[in-house]
Amino acid sequence: MQRNHYVLYQTGIISLFILFLMTTAYAQTTARRLHDAHDTYKQQRFTHRRFKHQDIIPVLDSLRGQEPLDITQVGQSLEKRAIYQVKAGTGENKVLLWSQMHGDEATATMALFDIFNFLTASGDEFDSLRQTILTNTTLYFIPMLNPDGAERFQRRTASDIDMNRDALRLQTPEGALLKSLQQTLQPLVGFNLHDQNPRYSVGKTGQQAVVSFLATAYDQARNINDVRRRSMQLIVGMDRVLQEFIPDQVARFDDEFEPRAFGDNIQKWGTTLVLIESGGYKGDAEKMTIRRLNFVAILTALESIATNSYEKESIDNYQAIPENGRQLFDVLIRDAAIIRNGRPVTVDVGINRQEVNIDSARSFRYRSTVEDIGDLSTFYGLNEIDATGLRLKTDRPLRLGQTASFTLLKDGEIVHTFVNGFLDDQIPVKATLGDDQTK
Numbered sequence: 001m002q003r004n005h006y007v008l009y010q011t012g013i014i015s016l017f018i019l020f021l022m023t024t025a026y027a028q029t030t031a032r033r034l035h036d037a038h039d040t041y042k043q044q045r046f047t048h049r050r051f052k053h054q055d056i057i058p059v060l061d062s063l064r065g066q067e068p069l070d071i072t073q074v075g076q077s078l079e080k081r082a083i084y085q086v087k088a089g090t091g092e093n094k095v096l097l098w099s100q101m102h103g104d105e106a107t108a109t110m111a112l113f114d115i116f117n118f119l120t121a122s123g124d125e126f127d128s129l130r131q132t133i134l135t136n137t138t139l140y141f142i143p144m145l146n147p148d149g150a151e152r153f154q155r156r157t158a159s160d161i162d163m164n165r166d167a168l169r170l171q172t173p174e175g176a177l178l179k180s181l182q183q184t185l186q187p188l189v190g191f192n193l194h195d196q197n198p199r200y201s202v203g204k205t206g207q208q209a210v211v212s213f214l215a216t217a218y219d220q221a222r223n224i225n226d227v228r229r230r231s232m233q234l235i236v237g238m239d240r241v242l243q244e245f246i247p248d249q250v251a252r253f254d255d256e257f258e259p260r261a262f263g264d265n266i267q268k269w270g271t272t273l274v275l276i277e278s279g280g281y282k283g284d285a286e287k288m289t290i291r292r293l294n295f296v297a298i299l300t301a302l303e304s305i306a307t308n309s310y311e312k313e314s315i316d317n318y319q320a321i322p323e324n325g326r327q328l329f330d331v332l333i334r335d336a337a338i339i340r341n342g343r344p345v346t347v348d349v350g351i352n353r354q355e356v357n358i359d360s361a362r363s364f365r366y367r368s369t370v371e372d373i374g375d376l377s378t379f380y381g382l383n384e385i386d387a388t389g390l391r392l393k394t395d396r397p398l399r400l401g402q403t404a405s406f407t408l409l410k411d412g413e414i415v416h417t418f419v420n421g422f423l424d425d426q427i428p429v430k431a432t433l434g435d436d437q438t439k
Helices: 002-041 053-063 107-120 127-136 147-152 173-185 226-243 262-268 288-307
Strands: 070-076 082-088 093-099 137-142 189-195 211-214 250-252 272-278 328-340 343-358 363-374 380-386 391-393 406-410 413-419
Touching: 002 107, 002 226, 002 288, 053 082, 053 107, 053 147, 070 173, 082 107, 082 173, 093 107, 093 173, 093 288, 107 127, 107 137, 107 189, 107 272, 107 288, 127 137, 127 288, 137 173, 137 288, 173 262, 189 262, 189 288, 211 226, 211 288, 226 250, 226 262, 226 272, 226 288, 262 272, 272 288, 328 363, 343 391
Parallel strands: 093 137, 093 189, 189 272, 211 250, 328 380, 328 391
Antiparallel strands: 070 082, 082 137, 211 272, 328 343, 343 363, 391 406, 406 413
8 A cells, every 4th residue: 555655656746747847848938939929019119228208108008998908197206207007917916017116227118018019919829828817917017117217317216316225215206106006906926127237247157147037035034935935936937938048148136135125125025026137138239139038038927927837946946046246347358468667567458338328318328448457367258359469558557447448559560449448340339438528
């Protein structure tokens, strides 16, 4: 009898494992189909990430009356700009998703509008997926929580307060609205959608962190209860999906508890909190590739919530995701010679490019500066130049913080010219910003 029980137990384990593999394979197939079909649902009005509140209003107006979306104003910003909610679905599991808590982090906002188009479509290969999500979840989207910050394309609100550090004092009307929505709706899951510094690396590697996740801590001890466990399980599923498109370019943030932050507090208040950070992708300055990845990751996560398939995930796989590192420069020049006190010194030079708003923050110019000088052998560059045997020449002694404009010489002949951090044959129009234009 004991043997029979053991055999039945083993058979059950094997069956569960097979079911898990089948579910995982299905999710990967769905993700690939969504990825390949994204252009069909892409909101064409957003061709760059520096759009404003006035740009989303006509898009929302065009969606009014389209099933299954219900669009309402739920609040307003300090400067009286309307904050909108888009609701869809009738299911028991409530999900709250908000983007542009920081006004200059617009990648996920574009992806949410793509999802709105997806949800209103029909008669395609995704009807079953839509039905699963909309029948089993009720979705509440806030596609631009900080419209005043978006107007200036800046992180903070019009009051110069970082909303994501305002969960306790609630001095911003936008932050107070977010807490009110969480407290009123009591959603099972919340998605906190951000952009991160594009120079984050995956651990200590030279791989750029294209997307990063975090299951925020709810206390100093970083304990794991059922609420936080669900965050980790959902992230494990999204990580697996994204590995197909950006292998080894997914990371996670350090989960040190931040008592003022909304993510940590919403987790503490009982809503599972998933933080998604859109980083950088080489050659994708306007983040259209990462927009597509958000579209895929969010929809597959919503399906996982609708079917409870996330429950099969092991949180050990969350801990195995590498943490974000700070190992990258935009440009790294290796082994260049500079002259100090009449003698050559071999150095590496790390250069970073910063965006400076122009045209009322609808566009930008780059200002590239020297961020570090010395032995940078443990760092990497998104673009690297081997300057072995070359001398770096500037109009003035090379210093930290100066504009990265100089030449690399070999035997007195120019090999490379850098203008504001760009090689002479790769200088975009947006690289023409100099010191005198940023003072």
